[in-house]
Amino acid sequence: MIQRIDRLAIELPTPNNPSPNDAAAVQQLLGGKFGEMSTLMNYTYQSFNFRGRNRLRPFYDLLCSIGGEEYGHIEVVSYTTNLLLTGQTKRGMDPTVTPLANGTDARNTYHFIDSGQASLPIDSMGQFWSGANVFSSGNLKLDLLHNFFLECGARANKMRVYEMVDDPTAREMVGYLLVRGGVHVVAYAKALEVLTGVQVGKLLPIPDLDNTKFPEAKKYMDQKLHLKLFTFSQDDYRKAGIIWDGTHPETGEPLEFVPGMPEGAPAPDLDEEPQLNAPGAMDYDPDLFRDIAKKMGVNL
Secondary structure (H helix, E strand, O other), rough: OOOOOOOEEEOOOOOOOHHHHHHHHHHHHHOOOOOOOHHHHHHHOOOOHHOOOOHHHHHHHHHHHHHHHHHHHHHHHHHHHHHHHHHOOOOOOOOOOOOOHHHHHOOOHHHHHHHOOOOOOOOOOOOOHHHHHHOOOOOHHHHHHHHHHHHHHHHHHHHHHHHHOOHHHHHHHHHHHHHHHHHHHHHHHHHHHHHOOOHHHHHOOOOOOOOOOHHHHHHHHOOOEEEEEEEEOOOOOHHHOOOOEEEEEOOOOEEEEEEEOOEEEEOOOOOOOOOOEEEEOOOHHHHHHHHHHHHHOOOO
16 A cells, blocks of 8 residues: 655745746656656556565565655656646636637647646657556566666656756756666666676666766755665565665765655645636635535534
């Protein structure tokens, strides 16, 4: 089961120049082949399908811990997309004045037609995320190797989106994900080393994980988030610490295993978009809601 907390992984700033096309680029980090939907569902299904869990418990716990974190990653990418889309059409209730005209110039019109000017499980070109992106072979070595390369591909995409979009909201989110994705790269490399005895750094091309050239990422490194593996569970998955041990391969700093999750930050309260009927409750009767709440024993 997943315990959901009503907070985002990080605090997102308000965009300086919200843009539908910037939002479309960010969508690649959600619904693309190497996006957060793929990392979430790959690790989730691998954990669901894990056989021999008692004997290989540290590897199962690692998959569950990282999979739990990925749920928060799809959330923070979605909110970034939503903030970049906020206010990009003419607000109002009159449909005859073409309030969604700006949507025709946007690269991804799904944001204006299929959703309430908000994120969807799609890539930057509007293709919907597919379960075909899930790899769950049943072979632990093969799954871990796949996950390592999946995180490497995700890192490359994040760096390219950073170079495409200079809005502080997008770059704050990407900076954070570069740091946390780097943790996952190292974690899967260490898991392969523990499982096989092979020094993965000598066998496979460990990517450059230096994030100091990204100012937004350096901030999170200063908070030592590149060293911490969270369980995203208060009591379970603690044997992942058997794998997350030793030092960081680039900085030489000692790794830190943390039961639980980061404190996080409040999620933005997204503005209503009446021209899109979002949320679609503009004419509600406050007295009616109070009466319903009273009957339910809720104080408004």
